[in-house]
Amino acid sequence: MPPPRVSDMLAWIDGSVLPLRDARIPVNDHGFLYGDSVYETVRTFQGELFRLSDHFRRLRTTARGLRIPIEWSDSQLAGWVEELRGHLPVGEHYIRLLVTRGPGEFSYAPDPSQKPTLMILGGPFQATAREVLEKGLVAVTVGIPRSVPNPRNPGLKTGNLLNSRLAYFEAIERGADEALLLTRSGHLAEGSSSNLFLILPGEVLATPSIESEILEGVTRTVLLKLAREVGLEVREEELSAECLVQAEEAFLSSTSRSVAPLRSIDGRELGCPGPVTRRLMDGFIRLAGGL
Ligand SMILES: Cc1ncc(COP(=O)(O)O)c(C=O)c1O
Structure with missing residues (x-):
């Protein structure tokens, strides 16, 4: 919500x-x-x-x-x-x-x-019902980079949010619910106000590292710990945009949406929510008391 x-x-x-x-x-x-x-x-x-x-x-x-x-x-x-x-x-x-x-x-x-x-x-605060979250969001990668050429540190949560806002506009104009921003070198960064997670073949949870021009989300940290506890292989690294094509599932994380599954990225359908995302949603509910 x-x-x-x-x-x-x-x-x-x-x-x-x-x-x-x-x-x-x-x-x-x-x-x-x-x-x-x-x-x-x-x-x-x-x-x-x-x-x-x-x-x-x-x-x-x-x-x-x-x-x-x-x-x-x-x-x-x-x-x-x-x-x-x-x-x-x-x-x-x-x-x-x-x-x-x-x-x-x-x-x-x-x-x-x-x-x-x-x-x-x-x-x-009215949290989004799980059934609504599970319908999934549509995401598109956008042309606006996460950071401007001479960036402030994107890891800082400042009031300077114009790139994120313009990226969000671009996504909405293209019929999507959320924008996925890339780094200046074309790697995956994050959503306009969320962190991005992909589930790659072999139940590997992959997310752009904190060096990838992202904000280190509080929810992201919670989910990474949870994923390791439930035995998933976790990769926090620079991710190329091709990973989007290999992903079997994907979700966004943020304070207001906790775990928000994606049902498509750039028109490619994904399992929504797939089994790994579902497991993490269950784990998050156990830990936090809700979604
Ligand atoms: C750019 C960006 N990335 C990620 C997040 C998620 O952070 P958190 O989980 O701390 O809400 C936010 C939240 O506002 C954000 O603005």
Whole structure:
């Protein structure tokens, strides 16, 4: 299921909780002016936030990469997330943490007086039913590369998402549900907002390595561990686009869709969900309490 509707969401800013549609940031916030922000999306399973500390760790790694100072501790952040959740209806929750460089001058020059802005946005989360997920998504490889020629590090989860958005547009225009982006050297990278897994002959689970211009997804890490535990051969490496033709099954992973099987890639039909994907879906449900 996509994120909750804005009309159902609340925002925590500076210690106040208010309807998201009433939340405001100054137009000179560098998050708005320069896409200079970092974010994390977290969700609950059976009321518990899934892998919150992994999300905090990635938020800090990205912020360090952008040199945005985060002075709040994990327990402060977690406390504010809980404060916001206290205002949401009981049930599953979707949470987005967003840190921008904060309001400043129209300049890239470092400004010690500039203070980052923290926003925690949240709303009710309705997970996609397994039967719906199992119908599978249609994916196409797109011309937009994962990284621009002089890239920021694609492993950082920043607010600078134009390539992903344009790739998604291209996929939708071609009648697909999701885009598969390639690296600048033509290897497989990932979906516009998801990681890609292929099942190659011999029950080999293959996924582009973190050097392949991908974001190291929290769900990806969980699934790789799970796959090794259930005895699958796992390959994390640079994958050529030809692997798509050899794949017997494929799926995407992300916080909001957990494991999303693909029913076709570039018009080639795949087992959906095939036996290995199904096993990983079952394993994920056992571990997380849902999909
Ligand atoms: C580009 C990209 N890759 C992968 C993912 C999946 O990451 P996670 O499993 O942490 O949600 C996301 C999530 O937003 C993403 O934007």
